[in-house]
Amino acid sequence: MSASPNQHLAVGEPLHGVDAVVLVGGKGTRLRPLTLSAPKPMLPTAGVPFLTHLLSRIRAAGITHVVLGTSYKAEVFAEHFGDGSALGLELEYVVEEEPLDTGGAIRNVADRLRADDVMIFNGDILSGVDLPAVLGTHREANADVTLHLVKVPDPRRFGCVPTDAEGRVTAFLEKTDNPPTDQINAGCYVFRRPVVESIPVGRPVSVERETFPGLLESGARLQGHVDASYWLDLGTPAAFVQGSADLVRGIAPSAALPGPAGQAIVLDGARVRDDVELTGGTTVGTNCMIGNGSRIDGSVLFDGAVIGSEAVVERCVIGASAKIGDGTVLRDVVIGDGAVIGAGCELVDGARVWPGVELPDGAVRFSSDC
Missing domain, CATH: 3.90.550.10 (Spore Coat Polysaccharide Biosynthesis Protein SpsA; Chain A)
Structure with missing residues (x-):
């Protein structure tokens, strides 16, 4: 040619x-x-x-x-x-x-x-x-x-x-x-x-x-x-979370961020208690709610997600309108749209919860679908 x-x-x-x-x-x-x-x-x-x-x-x-x-x-x-x-x-x-x-x-x-x-x-x-x-x-x-x-x-x-x-x-x-x-x-x-x-x-x-x-x-x-x-x-999922966090922190370039680069972007309509810790390039979607004392690090919360009090969410994706109970610990997991995670649960190491699933209080999941 x-x-x-x-x-x-x-x-x-x-x-x-x-x-x-x-x-x-x-x-x-x-x-x-x-x-x-x-x-x-x-x-x-x-x-x-x-x-x-x-x-x-x-x-x-x-x-x-x-x-x-x-x-x-x-x-x-x-x-x-x-x-x-x-x-x-x-x-x-x-x-x-x-x-x-x-x-x-x-x-x-x-x-x-x-x-x-x-x-x-x-x-x-x-x-x-x-x-x-x-x-x-x-x-x-x-x-x-x-x-x-x-x-x-x-x-x-x-x-x-x-x-x-x-x-x-x-x-x-x-x-x-x-x-x-x-x-x-x-x-x-x-x-x-x-x-x-x-x-x-x-x-x-x-x-x-x-x-x-x-x-x-x-x-x-x-x-x-x-x-x-x-x-x-x-x-x-791990790469998706990393990419979103890198965009929020300004490590990856974009002219489309809906706010200044930094530790977190909180979209309009979200309600976040004053003592909540948002770090690592977290995104909090529209109409999300995060309760007292919770810590969200390097995670993506889709619109309408609800996080209870004293919860820990690290490097996770929380689907639209999903609900996370008080005291729950989530690390490196994906929570589907509308799922409900009871209080005191622990999900880690790549666990995935499918849309609409409800987990009872105190449930523990490692690297498995539910």
Whole structure:
């Protein structure tokens, strides 16, 4: 494939002539029960749906035309964001009727694209990458595809992407036990539009296992943009809690926080007693109630959650309208919407309570569903 003319883009310069595609069709099964009622990108994260943070960064970079590739609970996105004008964007929605995998989902939105370059985002990645810098790398290298790559301590769980001295991608190794490099696929790409249009239509296509290896085999230029910016995959409850806390504390960048960065964000309508301790990047949703002497650390309380007196909640997600009894201790757990946890309970180490479940006073749960 021939690349477009070399166009250098300085770091920090707005992105003109670029479309954005955000892939938000996944079911978020690893985050259940949180995703039973909402798609993963719409979960409240530091006070707003996670997707709001990503869209705000896209807009801040100067991109205004964004296509959302939706599937699971597709209507939720349009109901919340509408035409995107509130964010200064022009949003379009393309629904994936059957699962098409990442490459197929990208191809599925091709008829909505207008620009020569397309910046594509996985909708569950929290990142601080400089978007103009990624596009600058893409254009300077005359690349067909540019991949944002980050270095991680243990790359075995991710797509491993070695590059040569010029930053050109030499292989794409999906979840290998013996990775030759610590560089991984960070879930943000720039595609030339003809590359998008070359992806097969109407069937599942893995961009990692089919599209990228096929492009390498054909001699296309795949370029890596490696940086040390903040990066987190929000696919698990622990990562979701960490990402929200990092946003609240200002560790992860966002222009969409509903309040100043700090130890906690408390949304309008929440009632928090004066002696309550809120730390670690906690978010307290609208109409929440927290009783006397409770300590909430690094946790996310969805709208309407009620925490009793003298409770301890650490690194947890408390679902909408859930009720936590007096003196209960929760550490590293997920409480589903509307669940009721009795007084004096102890739940720790990854326990998950499903929506509507009621636990009696004094119940103890370790790393189990209930």
